Amino acid sequence: MADIKLSGVRKTYANKVQVIHGVDVAIADGEFIVIVGPSGCGKSTLLRMVAGLEPITEGEIAIGGKRVNEVEPKDRNIAMVFQNYALYPHMTVYDNMAYGLRIRSFSKADIETRVQRAAKILELGPLLQRKPRELSGGQRQRVAMGRAIVREPAAFLFDEPLSNLDAKLRVQMRLEIQKLHRELRTTSIFVTHDQVEAMTLADRMIVMNAGVVEQVGRPIDVYDD
Ligand code: ADP
Ligand code: ADP
Secondary structure, three states: OOOEEEEEEEEEOOOOOEEEEEEEEEEOOOOEEEEEOOOOOOHHHHHHHHOOOOOOOEEEEEEOOEEHHHOOHHHOOEEEEOOOOOOOOOOOHHHHHHHHHHOOOOOHHHHHHHHHHHHHHOOOHHHOOOOHHHOOHHHHHHHHHHHHHOOOOOEEEEEOOOOOOOHHHHHHHHHHHHHHHHHHOOEEEEEOOOHHHHHHHOOEEEEEEOOEEEEEEOHHHHOOO
């Protein structure tokens, strides 16, 4: 678990266009933050900088007091969840979840404990020996979440993870994420276009527009305007 602090963050891509114009936000340990804003306002760019996947042009981002650009990629413990969850088709559900731990040299016993714990939270126990093609769309999404949570990351970053799903599955997965957050209290940043997702998931919302933060507040305060 960790707090996340963005100070004077700016981003200019190689084409010299500045897309983030000075963002300052302090996110508390265990907080669930939802970022909303029109397409192209810089939500993904901001998230990718927090994840250490995109260089920060100016300013700094610290997770648990450590600057992201000073931490080696292998030592970063941030789990990012995208729209398109790519599972390894030839591996079982168990192996898909274990993979990220195996490549980090976790012991067999630790891997077993973590995978079983995640499987219990996500109700994947009976499916551990199946291959992805033998799962429904919703089950595959849960495996992808499982792969993120076994790492016990300091933070979860969600980039519109539900926007490709049909309405029913979308509601189901939103409730799943809500439940997960109640159990694990992992600091989370969730980007979405969906007002219901923002209202139900957010402790606080960040409203972005054209590369700046326009508002930070509880959903009730943001939607009251
Ligand atoms: P959002 O997630 O809010 O839709 P993005 O962060 O994806 O916004 O994009 C913000 C702006 O940065 C957009 O104008 C987009 O075209 C631009 N942009 C995104 N990625 C790149 C890139 N790799 N190179 C240049 N411009 C980019
Ligand atoms: P981690 O747990 O370290 O995030 P992942 O299991 O997500 O690792 O991915 C490890 C590497 O394998 C990444 O480079 C990723 O792009 C790639 N990868 C992920 N899914 C697949 C897949 N289904 N087939 C092939 N390569 C994949």
